[in-house]
Amino acid sequence: MVPLGPLLWARQSLLSLLLLVCCLLPPGAQGQASSLRVEPQDPVVPTGGSLLVNCSADCPNPSQIALETALSKELVDSGLSWSAFQLSNVTSDSKIICSSFCSGNQITSTTGITVYRLPERVELAPLPPWQPVGDNFTLRCQVWGGAPRANLTVVLLRGQKELSRQPAVGEPAEVTATVPASREDYGANFSCRTELDLRHQGLGLFENSSTSRQLRTFALPMTSPHLTAPHILEVGKEFTVDCSLDGVFPVWKAQVHLALGDQMLNLTVLRHRDAFTATAMATTREEQEGAQIVCNVTLGGDSRETRKNVTVYRFEEPMLYLSKDSVLEGTMVNVTCKAGTRVTVKLDGAPIMAPGQPAQLQINATESDDGRNFSCNARLEVGRKILHKNRSVQLSVLYGPKIDRAKCPQHWMWKERSYQVLECQARGNPAPTMNCSQEVSKLNVPVGIPFLVKLYHNGIYHCQAVSSQGMTTVEVVMEVQDWNARSVTITMAVLVVLGLVIITAALLYVFGVPKRSGMYHVKDRSTSLPLTSEQPDGLAGEEPS
Ligand SMILES: *[C@@H]1O[C@H](CO)[C@@H](O)[C@H](O)[C@H]1NC(C)=O
Ligand SMILES: *[C@@H]1O[C@H](CO)[C@@H](O)[C@H](O)[C@H]1NC(C)=O
Ligand SMILES: *[C@@H]1O[C@H](CO)[C@@H](O)[C@H](O)[C@H]1NC(C)=O
Ligand SMILES: *[C@@H]1O[C@H](CO)[C@@H](O)[C@H](O)[C@H]1NC(C)=O
Ligand SMILES: *[C@@H]1O[C@H](CO)[C@@H](O)[C@H](O)[C@H]1NC(C)=O
Ligand SMILES: *[C@@H]1O[C@H](CO)[C@@H](O)[C@H](O)[C@H]1NC(C)=O
Ligand SMILES: *[C@@H]1O[C@H](CO)[C@@H](O)[C@H](O)[C@H]1NC(C)=O
Ligand SMILES: *[C@@H]1O[C@H](CO)[C@@H](O)[C@H](O)[C@H]1NC(C)=O
Ligand SMILES: *[C@@H]1O[C@H](CO)[C@@H](O)[C@H](O)[C@H]1NC(C)=O
Ligand SMILES: *[C@@H]1O[C@H](CO)[C@@H](O)[C@H](O)[C@H]1NC(C)=O
Ligand SMILES: *[C@@H]1O[C@H](CO)[C@@H](O)[C@H](O)[C@H]1NC(C)=O
Ligand SMILES: *[C@@H]1O[C@H](CO)[C@@H](O)[C@H](O)[C@H]1NC(C)=O
Secondary structure, eight states, X not given: OTTHHHHHHHHXXXXXXXXXXXXXXXXXXXXXXXXXXXXXXXXXXXXXXXXXXEEEEOSSSXXXXXXXXXXXXXXXXXXSSEEEEEEEEEOSOEEEEEEEXXXXXXXXXXXXXXXXXXXXXXXXXXXXXXXXXXXXXXXXXXXXXXXXXXXXXXXXXXXXXXXXXXEOOTTTEEEEEEEEOOGGGTXXXXXXXXXXXXXXXXXXXXXXXXXXXXXXXXXXXXXXXXXXXXXXXXXXXXXXXEEEEXXXXXXXXXXXXXXXXXXXXXXXXXXETTEEEEEEEEEOOSOEEEEEEEEEEEETTEEEEEEEEEEXXXXXXXXXXXXXXXXXXXXXXXXXXXXXXXXXXXXXXXXXXXXXXXXXXXXXXXXXXXXXXXXXXXXXXXXXXXXXXXXXXXXXXXXXXXXXXTTSOSEEXXXXXXXXXXXXXXXXXXXXXXXXXXXXXXXEEOBSSEEEOOGGGOEEEEEEEEETTEEEEEEEEEEEEOOSHHHHHHHHHHHHXXXXXXXXXXXXXXXXXXXXXXXXXXXXXXXXXXXXXXXXXXXXXXXXX
16 A cells, blocks of 8 residues: 555646646647547457558648557558558557657547457356256356457356356356256256357457256155065065156156065066056075065166065975875875975874974775875965965775675576676776676676677676786676567466466355355456456567567
8 A cells, every 4th residue: 555655646746737738738729739540449359350550640741650559560551641550460458559740749649459359168067967856056157268358248048048147257257057957957958158249349249159068857756666575485486576656757767676685686667657667577596584675766866765575485395205106905005294394284184293394194005095185285384474385195005806796786687688787896906807707608798788688698607807906706697588489378378377266266255255246257357368468469569679
């Protein structure tokens, strides 16, 4: 401050001196006092440009018209009262002074040259890679160079829309604006533009733009994804996991991961508006306790995650086996059912064992055990859920052959020329074959199927059941009745004799008891006679068939 005092004083005294000189000069001399003109007045030139300056005096005989400047100059032309100078390489604002002598008096005139320069660099600072919707972000533009600064404006733009307009101040000039991010800003191009407005100077508006930067905005709700997964998983079995979340923008950019423990799951993602559903189908290979299914969603560097505890268990069907699948009757068979540790097995008829212990049953194989199914039920408790698995096995007992008396009658009485079935069943495993043949002639009779009975079928048969386990035989008598004409007459004769005997007995009774009338005898005869005669008729009708 101290050095300013004398300086200020000096200026003030200079100014008073000038005023004094002015006032002292005669008014005529001042009015007549010729002037010196500098053209153009207050020119604006591009940096490094050149300019033609004309200094003209309006006094009759001016002498020594000169131009005082620091710039490189060249006298290009001159007239009686003027001189024209070419100024070149104008790189900065400067003042030029024209001077001349008019009637021995020096006169001067000055003007300022303004240099204009377009900015060297206009740059919009990088935008955040991802901007959450609803949060403010800052646009920052830097401008290097550019003159005159008073006429330089910086405009921040979203697409073509102006967001802010500020003067460029400082070097580099920095302009900022805070803008709230919206969904619509996703993919929007932000840029910065400088405007050098020299329209007043008759030069126009010069614009320069930064390269644009694209913004990516996103929205991720505070809620965690919704995870649907079974809480128990069986090793080797396919399971499905769903993970969904709504309110995600842009949903197509969201990255979804589903993992079981450290096993990444392959998933398909369905998107609808702002919601997605990721579905994975997977199988687990190893048993693990306290595993977790994780679903995480990553978007714009932010993420949401949901975890679910799962138990991966192994539960194989119980092993059920017989000491021998096929046994002879009367042998001991062991039925054993085994399963993994922690599994409880229950075998029909066997005592219930502790988890992990096999269940065993011992039976003396009987005929009735042939084809018997033994079933074993395995039970495992996983995550408060009880699971069951069953397995059964069939026992085959070799026995027989045996022929049931009830199913193989020993005596048959058949009429000749009638169709009959010889029933004789045998049991056994393997199933025996049955064969009935006549004792003497070795004639075979089909068993179980109808056949036409002939007289020669009469006789004793040996019905034999045969299987790999042995054979058994029963004797069956087949009696065939002959129905030829002679036997008919014999039967008729027998009937006639029988009739006569009855009549005689009746007559004796009637005569012995006088109250009775003879009408009954006549009736008896008449009823018995058609009876005897009907039978040959029936037979005669049957014969042709
Ligand atoms: C300089 O100015 C004078 C007077 O105004 C004029 O006559 C002359 O032509 C001008 N010279 C040039 C080169 O413009
Ligand atoms: C213009 O002037 C600058 C300094 O102001 C100088 O460095 C440059 O060489 C000049 N250019 C010409 C063409 O004279
Ligand atoms: C500014 O814009 C002009 C045209 O208007 C161009 O010639 C110049 O190279 C631009 N400058 C920059 C730094 O982009
Ligand atoms: C964003 O900026 C505006 C002012 O520019 C302010 O009112 C608003 O609270 C800001 N929002 C947030 C989320 O910071
Ligand atoms: C440019 O700047 C000059 C002085 O610095 C001022 O007079 C003029 O009005 C400005 N022009 C514009 C368009 O701002
Ligand atoms: C932003 O610019 C890129 C190329 O630079 C263009 O593909 C995209 O469509 C522009 N975005 C908008 C919203 O105009
Ligand atoms: C996931 O899918 C890829 C190809 O689609 C396949 O190669 C890979 O084996 C799958 N992984 C699982 C665990 O299924
Ligand atoms: C999402 O899960 C995957 C797989 O588990 C993991 O690699 C990734 O780091 C997780 N991302 C986040 C943000 O937790
Ligand atoms: C999941 O298991 C972890 C231990 O592995 C336990 O800390 C957590 O509480 C369990 N979460 C649920 C929901 O049971
Ligand atoms: C099995 O039963 C048969 C007859 O029922 C008997 O003869 C045999 O001794 C029994 N076998 C055993 C090992 O008890
Ligand atoms: C059946 O099991 C008993 C004991 O459980 C054993 O002594 C016997 O040898 C087994 N029999 C067979 C045929 O495996
Ligand atoms: C035993 O099980 C088999 C099928 O496994 C079935 O066909 C058969 O009828 C069953 N036998 C009995 C006696 O239940």
